[in-house]
Amino acid sequence: MATDDLVEYKVDRFAVLTGPEGALELYRSDRGELILWAYSSQGKLVVSCGDGQPYVRASAEDLGKFARNLNETLLVALDAWHPDGARYPAPDVSELDPLGYVGVPDETISAGVVWVPTRPVRQGDQLVAAELHCREPGRPLLLAYSSLEALVNGCGPYQAAAAIHVDRLDDVASQAGACGVALNVSLTEDSRHTAPVRDWSRHTLFDVD
Incomplete structure (x- = not known):
């Protein structure tokens, strides 16, 4: 979905995947689409990516501003099963x-x-x-x-x-x-x-x- 569609969800802040250094994780699909992974709750993120996954809290407005600063369309995979699963070890x-x-x-x-x-x-x-x-x-x-x-x-x-x-x-x-x-x-x-x-x-x- 497009970032503008996120405002329809009654969520103050989404859990958005980042890398270990804190930068947002962007994916390129087989069709060349630029994709950002986001979850409407931390529980859904943990189920998909494990409890060691780095993430940041961001509002729909925050993500919209980020998308508008890009030179191409950004799509959001919301509450979707992540194909790479749990990639980061759970914190001890x-x-x-x-x-x-x-x-x-x-x-x-x-x-x-x-x-x-x-x-x-x-x-x-x-x-x-x-x-x-x-x-x-x-x-x-x-x-x-x-x-x-x-x-x-x-x-x-x-x-x-x-x-x-x-x-x-x-x-x-x-x-x-x-x-x-x-x-x-x-x-x-x-x-x-x-x-x-x-x-x-x-x-x-x-x-x-």
């Missing part, structure tokens, strides 16, 4: 320093807020229990998501969550007993809740504003 989040991913360009992070998976939260709660996840035994991680949409894409629709300020993320990870923080991780199906959680048992508590 167990080796990342806390806050290692924070700073990814995203409007919610720039506003200073991220979402973290929790046990169910009731109105008026002053303490919330964080849910930690392990990719290897003995190294629990606190997951953080750049937007509520990213959390749903990564954890599924039944995940309870709380919004916290970015500058508190390191302290929350320490209070919860996490070895580090991973941003926008897509959990496997067997790691996601399959129904609303009704257990309010509290462990690894942190205070909320």
Whole structure:
């Protein structure tokens, strides 16, 4: 599709493939067409390209401006299966320093807020229990998501969550007993809740504003 057609989709920012250095990835089809790969959610990008794929967030307007600066027509492959699949290794989040991913360009992070998976939260709660996840035994991680949409894409629709300020993320990870923080991780199906959680048992508590 043409970049102008993206405005019809109710998506604030698309996940657009880049190379490791950050430049947009452009493909040339067998028919000589110039193609840009974009996804309406991070979850769809991970399914197609794996969770090690570099990408950038861009609005339909951003992509339109980019296309108009080219000397030829640019087409967008939206939410399409990538023929090369997962080309980049998944990041080893167990080796990342806390806050290692924070700073990814995203409007919610720039506003200073991220979402973290929790046990169910009731109105008026002053303490919330964080849910930690392990990719290897003995190294629990606190997951953080750049937007509520990213959390749903990564954890599924039944995940309870709380919004916290970015500058508190390191302290929350320490209070919860996490070895580090991973941003926008897509959990496997067997790691996601399959129904609303009704257990309010509290462990690894942190205070909320």
